[in-house]
Amino acid sequence: MRITGGGLKGRTLPNKRLSLRPTTNRAKQGLFNILNHRLDWNTCTSLDLFSGTGSLTFELASRGCIHITSVDINSLHCKLLHQGVKQLGLNNIVIVRSDALSYLRSHKEPYSLIIADPPYNYPHYELLPRLVFEKNLLKENGLLVVEHSRKTSFTEFPFFVEQRKYGEVNFSIFRKTVNSST
Numbered sequence: 001m002r003i004t005g006g007g008l009k010g011r012t013l014p015n016k017r018l019s020l021r022p023t024t025n026r027a028k029q030g031l032f033n034i035l036n037h038r039l040d041w042n043t044c045t046s047l048d049l050f051s052g053t054g055s056l057t058f059e060l061a062s063r064g065c066i067h068i069t070s071v072d073i074n075s076l077h078c079k080l081l082h083q084g085v086k087q088l089g090l091n092n093i094v095i096v097r098s099d100a101l102s103y104l105r106s107h108k109e110p111y112s113l114i115i116a117d118p119p120y121n122y123p124h125y126e127l128l129p130r131l132v133f134e135k136n137l138l139k140e141n142g143l144l145v146v147e148h149s150r151k152t153s154f155t156e157f158p159f160f161v162e163q164r165k166y167g168e169v170n171f172s173i174f175r176k177t178v179n180s181s182t
Helices: 027-036 055-063 075-088 100-106 126-135
Strands: 044-047 065-071 093-097 111-114 138-148 158-166 169-175
Touching: 027 055, 027 138, 027 158, 027 169, 044 055, 044 100, 055 065, 055 075, 055 111, 055 169, 065 126, 075 093, 093 111, 100 126
Parallel strands: 044 065, 044 111, 065 093, 111 138
Antiparallel strands: 138 169, 158 169
16 A cells, blocks of 8 residues: 555555455545645544545545544454554554444544545445434534445435546545534
8 A cells, every 4th residue: 555645655554465445546646636625634633434454544644634533343454554553653543443333423523524435335325424414523614525336326415515436436525514504
């Protein structure tokens, strides 16, 4: 895994061959080009759901995100995340071993950015934006980004802003606007 931008650009982290579908470098670069224009990294707090190898977590840290919570249910993934944090000497990442939906249901503090990258066959996609907005887990003008296959669509969901496609990778972006009633 290679970090594509920011202060850690070019650094690589070893990752064992896991049965995961990591976000491609092309898709990561596209997503972070969008986020660079919409977020202030110096004040950004972020939640990375379904962290897996930590690819998105370490991109967030590299860009200057001040606090990142990485959530994954798999203990091996969490162990690899801890190793990456140690290898890179980072102190702004908290790793939580938990089911993503359980975490969303129990968490109270809002984030500037929430990224969810579940497996493409995840049966509860629709619950991700619903819980984020019902539980008020985004700060004002905060963003939710859900990675998914072309078979999933969020265009009819409240707070949906746009969908971006990078090959087989799709990102649906939601924004909690200042005048929203949630």
